[in-house]
Amino acid sequence: MKIAIVDDSPARAAVIEEGLREAGLSDIVLLTERHGLVARIAAAEPDVILLNLENPSRDMLEESFALSRAIARPIAMFVDQSDERSIAEAVDAGISAYVVDGMRKERIKPVLELAVKRFNAFARLQAELAEARSALAERKLLDRAKAILMKRRGIDEPAAYALLRKQAMDSGRRIAEIAEALVTAENLLGGEP
Amino acid sequence: MSAFRIGFLPLVDAVLPILAHELGLAKAEGLELALVRDPSWATVRDRLIYGQTDAAHLLAPLAIATSLGLDRPAVPLAAPFMLGLNGNAVTVTPEIAAQLGEDPVWDATRTGHRLAAVARERAAAGRKLRLAVVHRYSSHNYMLRYWLAASGCDVERDVEIVVVPPPFVAEALQSGEIDGSCVGEPWNSVAVERGVGVIVAATARIWSRGVEKLLAMRTATLGERAEEVAMLLRALNKAGEIAADPARRGEVAALLARPEYCDQPAALIERALGDRMVLLPGGPAEPVDDFLVLHREAANFPWRSQAMWLYTQMVRWGHASADLRDLGRAAAVFRPDVYRAVLSGTGAVIPSASEKVEGAISVPTGAGSVTGRLILGPDRFFDGRRFDPDDVESYLEAMLSK
Numbered sequence: 001m002k003i004a005i006v007d008d009s010p011a012r013a014a015v016i017e018e019g020l021r022e023a024g025l026s027d028i029v030l031l032t033e034r035h036g037l038v039a040r041i042a043a044a045e046p047d048v049i050l051l052n053l054e055n056p057s058r059d060m061l062e063e064s065f066a067l068s069r070a071i072a073r074p075i076a077m078f079v080d081q082s083d084e085r086s087i088a089e090a091v092d093a094g095i096s097a098y099v100v101d102g103m104r105k106e107r108i109k110p111v112l113e114l115a116v117k118r119f120n121a122f123a124r125l126q127a128e129l130a131e132a133r134s135a136l137a138e139r140k141l142l143d144r145a146k147a148i149l150m151k152r153r154g155i156d157e158p159a160a161y162a163l164l165r166k167q168a169m170d171s172g173r174r175i176a177e178i179a180e181a182l183v184t185a186e187n188l189l190g191g192e193p
Numbered sequence: 194m195s196a197f198r199i200g201f202l203p204l205v206d207a208v209l210p211i212l213a214h215e216l217g218l219a220k221a222e223g224l225e226l227a228l229v230r231d232p233s234w235a236t237v238r239d240r241l242i243y244g245q246t247d248a249a250h251l252l253a254p255l256a257i258a259t260s261l262g263l264d265r266p267a268v269p270l271a272a273p274f275m276l277g278l279n280g281n282a283v284t285v286t287p288e289i290a291a292q293l294g295e296d297p298v299w300d301a302t303r304t305g306h307r308l309a310a311v312a313r314e315r316a317a318a319g320r321k322l323r324l325a326v327v328h329r330y331s332s333h334n335y336m337l338r339y340w341l342a343a344s345g346c347d348v349e350r351d352v353e354i355v356v357v358p359p360p361f362v363a364e365a366l367q368s369g370e371i372d373g374s375c376v377g378e379p380w381n382s383v384a385v386e387r388g389v390g391v392i393v394a395a396t397a398r399i400w401s402r403g404v405e406k407l408l409a410m411r412t413a414t415l416g417e418r419a420e421e422v423a424m425l426l427r428a429l430n431k432a433g434e435i436a437a438d439p440a441r442r443g444e445v446a447a448l449l450a451r452p453e454y455c456d457q458p459a460a461l462i463e464r465a466l467g468d469r470m471v472l473l474p475g476g477p478a479e480p481v482d483d484f485l486v487l488h489r490e491a492a493n494f495p496w497r498s499q500a501m502w503l504y505t506q507m508v509r510w511g512h513a514s515a516d517l518r519d520l521g522r523a524a525a526v527f528r529p530d531v532y533r534a535v536l537s538g539t540g541a542v543i544p545s546a547s548e549k550v551e552g553a554i555s556v557p558t559g560a561g562s563v564t565g566r567l568i569l570g571p572d573r574f575f576d577g578r579r580f581d582p583d584d585v586e587s588y589l590e591a592m593l594s595k
Binding site for chain 2: 034053054055056057058059060062063064066075076087088091092096
């Protein structure tokens with residue numbers, strides 16, 4: 001079974017590919033460029049096409065599938081009522097899938113389920129990354145705020161930190177907010193940037 | 194209460210839901226809205242049918258195709274409110290435009306014949322014109338085909354019609370991927386602004402009151418969330434009044450220009466809103482009457498005859514099979530009954546009929562209404578043909594025999 005992964009995010013495409021390969025599916029083609037997409041899919045002749053829901057090429061691809069006169073004509077993957085649930089899960093995860101007409105759905109379902117898991121894992125990974133980035137930014141801010149206090153007040157680091165924490169507790173704000181206010185004020189008052 | 198979610202594509206004719214949300218019109222009715230922008234109609238449709246949205250700004254023919262189950266299991270949709278008439282244009286490369294003569298927009302008949310001639314020449318030379326539409330089931334596709342066919346072009350033989358998403362039209366014209374396109378605003382103006390396209394026809398010159406986008410929802414939603422649907426329709430009707438007010442045009446254009454909506458300059462968006470288009474690169478803004486009719490003349494009323502006309506075009510081009518039951522199912526997508534029930538007593542103009550002969554009016558004409566004074570503007574097709582919803586069969590026969 002040949003699977004085409006069409007995704008405008010190469011990173012996500014790679015994560016999905018890895019998951020499919022781990023499951024023993026090795027006949028995979030990755031397509032991340034919009035230009036020439038229809039021709040490249042036609043040339044690859046995949047049995048299954050996985051596409052991110054927010055890919056702007058969806059309408060174009062559906063049209064080319066509709067026009068295809070080949071026997072292996074891809075159709076949207078909504079087979080019968082019993083599949084409603086798994087399709088809804090795919091849509092929730094951000095995937096659309098097309099399979100060639102006549103392909104047995106028992107063979108497709110595990111592929112779709114795997115893709116859903118990988119899509120969700122990728123989304124979680126991105127959320128974690130965003131969180132980590134903002135945590136890193138906060139730590140840098142805190143370091144600068146401590147440095148300012150240490151210099152201005154001639155105190156050591158633990159004392160500077162205690163001062164920031166006390167101010168945060170007294171004013172009912174997060175320590176990062178206090179640090180930010182301090183750094184901003186210092187910049188405005190002409191301290192070293 | 195959770196927000197009522199509405200899917201849309203970044204287009205000027207998504208303006209009514211956007212105003213209903215941004216100007217607090219829905220909130221004033223007691224309804225919280227959340228708008229969900231997507232880059233493809235396929236995704237707007239999928240989110241709607243799988244419950245990620247509650248309603249959608251949708252192509253009228255796509256709502257019918259979804260209800261008929263043309264290429265997937267049928268999901269019955271209902272359209273109680275139209276989001277506007279007309280609003281699309283045909284933009285071609287400067288090279289093709291040069292072969293169509295001066296002022297092509299003013300004479301759709303002449304321009305159509307010239308374009309058909311260019312198409313024949315190119316087909317004979319083995320380089321068929323490639324024309325883009327935004328979706329297989331779009332009024333763009335059916336209007337372009339109607340125009341070409343009535344101008345003597347054998348659409349299936351002489352041209353190649355492909356799908357290009359609206360935001361990529363300018364780029365596709367520039368790269369030579371396509372020779373022309375039928376797309377909504379602001380995407381024609383974006384191509385003109387970049388110097389890669391010339392507007393040679395407005396769909397308002399092909400059918401002067403052409404059916405376009407609608408507010409679609411799953412039919413079940415009408416019953417399950419009737420009160421919210423009523424709030425939404427009242428808010429959209431108020432949004433229509435604001436969109437039709439020239440004094441508020443600048444404010445409306447600025448809203449649509451924002452990154453989360455069209456993400457294009459307000460000056461470009463204002464053109465379609467004011468029926469004044471810059472037709473060629475460096476040209477002046479010129480009036481194109483009725484370019485986009487968002488609200489006046491009961492433009493938001495879902496005339497079932499318009500759904501029936503679309504169905505005849507789907508049959509004509511082999512997208513649907515001719516079946517009287519399907520004609521009924523297509524017509525049933527449009528819900529004038531819901532429009533009437535919700536908007537009576539709000540001051541909205543409410544027609545008393547649900548169907549009309551399409552293409553029969555050449556000067557503004559009074560028509561029967563339940564409330565308000567209804568004046569219908571000219572609704573002619575450029576070739577003078579009429580569509581009588583009581584005689585669909587002979588209309589279809591005439592189209593298919595050609």
